Amino acid sequence: MPEATGGRPIEQMLLPPTIPRWGRAWKAAVRKHYRHSAPVTLMGTVMSYRDRYMSLDPTYTDKYGMPLLRITFDWHDNEYRMAAYTASKMEEIVRK
Numbered sequence: 293m294p295e296a297t298g299g300r301p302i303e304q305m306l307l308p309p310t311i312p313r314w315g316r317a318w319k320a321a322v323r324k325h326y327r328h329s330a331p332v333t334l335m336g337t338v339m340s341y342r343d344r345y346m347s348l349d350p351t352y353t354d355k356y357g358m359p360l361l362r363i364t365f366d367w368h369d370n371e372y373r374m375a376a377y378t379a380s381k382m383e384e385i386v387r388k
Contacts, residue, residue, distance in 0.1 A: 306331060332386055334378050339370055 302313065306329035311321040338344070343366070348359035 332382060334382050336371070336374050336378060339368070341368060 302318075305318075305322055305326075307318070307321045307325055312318050343364070345364050347362050347364070349362040350359070352360045352362075354360055
């Protein structure tokens, strides 16, 4: 799956998984698939819960001795259900 961080010409090329990642076969596949593929992504949100927070790490520091940011996070049932729902809707849209 391509990253959403810009144009990496080799890594982000949408090709079938059986295509080699470099060389003559890759170039031929790029010519064939380039104008016939598009990425489809979705972004969800995360509810605010008391067990999700940011704090300064008491152990780890950066090179200047400043504490690093620590993020405490885990998904709840709502996020799992939301991800499943949006993925099913995205699949429905793509199939149509």
